[in-house]
Amino acid sequence: MRISTKMLCVLAFVLCILPFFATSVNAGGLTNYTYTYNEWGVPVPSPDAYRVSAFILGDQLGIGHFDRPQDLHVHGNLLYVADTYNDRIVVIEVTEDGRHEVINVVTSVNLDGTQTTFNRPYGIFVSDWDLNRGQIWIADSQNQRILHLDENWNVLTLIDRSKLEASLLAEQLEFLPRKLAVDFSGRLFVQASHINRGLMEFDASGFFVGYMGAPDVSISPIDQFWRLIATREQRERMALFVPVEYNNVAIDADGFLFVTTASAGVDPVRRLNAMGNDVMIRNGLEDPIGDLWYGTAAGIAGPSQFVAVTPMPNDTFITFDGNRGRLFAYDSQGELLYVWGGVGNREGHFMLPTALVNMDFTLFALDATAAAITRFDLTEYGQFINSALEMYQRGLYEESVVYWQEVLRMNGNFGLAYIGIARSYLRQGYYREAMEMFRIQNDASNFGRAFSFYRMVWMEENFWMFALVIGVLMIVPPVVRRGLRLRREILES
Numbered sequence: 001m002r003i004s005t006k007m008l009c010v011l012a013f014v015l016c017i018l019p020f021f022a023t024s025v026n027a028g029g030l031t032n033y034t035y036t037y038n039e040w041g042v043p044v045p046s047p048d049a050y051r052v053s054a055f056i057l058g059d060q061l062g063i064g065h066f067d068r069p070q071d072l073h074v075h076g077n078l079l080y081v082a083d084t085y086n087d088r089i090v091v092i093e094v095t096e097d098g099r100h101e102v103i104n105v106v107t108s109v110n111l112d113g114t115q116t117t118f119n120r121p122y123g124i125f126v127s128d129w130d131l132n133r134g135q136i137w138i139a140d141s142q143n144q145r146i147l148h149l150d151e152n153w154n155v156l157t158l159i160d161r162s163k164l165e166a167s168l169l170a171e172q173l174e175f176l177p178r179k180l181a182v183d184f185s186g187r188l189f190v191q192a193s194h195i196n197r198g199l200m201e202f203d204a205s206g207f208f209v210g211y212m213g214a215p216d217v218s219i220s221p222i223d224q225f226w227r228l229i230a231t232r233e234q235r236e237r238m239a240l241f242v243p244v245e246y247n248n249v250a251i252d253a254d255g256f257l258f259v260t261t262a263s264a265g266v267d268p269v270r271r272l273n274a275m276g277n278d279v280m281i282r283n284g285l286e287d288p289i290g291d292l293w294y295g296t297a298a299g300i301a302g303p304s305q306f307v308a309v310t311p312m313p314n315d316t317f318i319t320f321d322g323n324r325g326r327l328f329a330y331d332s333q334g335e336l337l338y339v340w341g342g343v344g345n346r347e348g349h350f351m352l353p354t355a356l357v358n359m360d361f362t363l364f365a366l367d368a369t370a371a372a373i374t375r376f377d378l379t380e381y382g383q384f385i386n387s388a389l390e391m392y393q394r395g396l397y398e399e400s401v402v403y404w405q406e407v408l409r410m411n412g413n414f415g416l417a418y419i420g421i422a423r424s425y426l427r428q429g430y431y432r433e434a435m436e437m438f439r440i441q442n443d444a445s446n447f448g449r450a451f452s453f454y455r456m457v458w459m460e461e462n463f464w465m466f467a468l469v470i471g472v473l474m475i476v477p478p479v480v481r482r483g484l485r486l487r488r489e490i491l492e493s
Contacts, residue, residue, distance in 0.1 A: 058090075
């Protein structure tokens with residue numbers, strides 16, 4: 001079998017960077033190893049975009065150990081922690097000078113004049129919408145309820161099995177809410193255990209209205225055959241075992257829901273509109289699926305399994321891989337920006353990732369096994385990348401190019417910088433320059449798009465040449481023929 005020159009080059013490159021992969025995890029100079037993928041789908045080292053700035057433990061905060069915490073939420077400068085197996089909610093203030101101070105530890109809330117305690121609170125959401133700003137929702141999982149609270153921890157609405165549809169009760173399923181999000185109209189979306197039909201949706205009054213966002217699942221020919229010969233009762237039972245279950249949900253500033261799943265055969269991260277349709281843009285060299293290359297080191301096998309996602313202020317989003325403890329940052333087009341983290345008990349690594357939130361561009365990542373919160377802050381390199389994306393988003397294309405050039409100064413292998421510059425050139429009408437940048441990145445699709453614009457502009461600017469040629473072709477021959485005819489007539493006379 002013949003091997004192409006391109007494949008030999010890729011293989012040689014991989015062999016060259018393998019020593020870096022092996023040693024970088026223990027390199028003393030790095031907070032955490034960062035990389036991305038080039039246009040060939042090969043992992044390439046890059047400068048750190050984020051560095052660990054704090055490692056937050058319950059003991060350090062003076063409240064004792066966290067016990068398998070499961071969720072985080074940010075509201076203003078407050079960080080809410082669902083300290084699940086301690087049956088409490090911890091509220092931490094993040095000060096301007098970077099300190100973290102506990103301002104409240106909540107173990108019970110007021111329900112109709114009496115105090116009711118939590119039993120494994122898995123999820124928490126605090127609204128920043130105008131309609132219900134500051135109100136709190138808690139997924140009190142083992143109590144099989146959701147508590148909707150005001151700012152003073154008084155229960156406004158209690159959502160339990162009594163507000164669920166009869167079919168769910170008939171199935172005798174436990175109501176085990178885990179993660180939740182609320183939109184600007186007060187609709188509540190819940191990810192619950194053993195629910196594989198998408199997110200559970202509740203109206204503003206707390207009543208269950210149905211499921212939304214369940215992805216289509218391909219059915220094998222064998223399953224189709226069994227469905228064909230099965231009885232109606234058997235087909236109804238088959239419908240209950242659609243192998244897709246979300247494991248987390250988040251909401252962005254525009255009201256779009258981000259969901260993650262570890263189920264095979266579907267996109268691991270999706271962006272849902274109000275109708276439950278996936279509207280995520282996937283214009284990157286590869287879809288947002290995590291690692292493209294993976295092995296079986298340390299007993300870890302298989303692809304990335306996202307367990308959390310957080311949308312950022314500039315339409316980027318960051319996913320948390322529960323399989324290898326890595327964080328993947330993507331831009332609004334689905335292009336991979338950078339990857340960092342890993343499995344382990346050292347700084348910037350994780351044993352059991354459970355939640356990820358952002359406070360502006362600062363990240364807080366939760367590890368249930370380590371019972372700790374890791375805080376990440378942008379480096380200068382990361383700031384340049386996000387500033388370039390923000391400038392482009394705001395229509396400041398020339399300023400965007402300046403930031404991308406700074407990125408290339410720090411990392412000449414960062415392919416998205418070339419694409420970012422090309423996109424800015426494209427928006428400004430510099431089609432020939434955009435073509436050159438797309439060519440450098442071997443982006444044939446966008447190169448063709450830029451070329452079509454360039455061709456159209458060139459045709460408009462040089463139309464006079466075609467008009468002149470056509471005019472000459474239309475006018476000169478008749479004139480020449482007439483001249484020849486007159487000359488012949490004169491000679492014959």
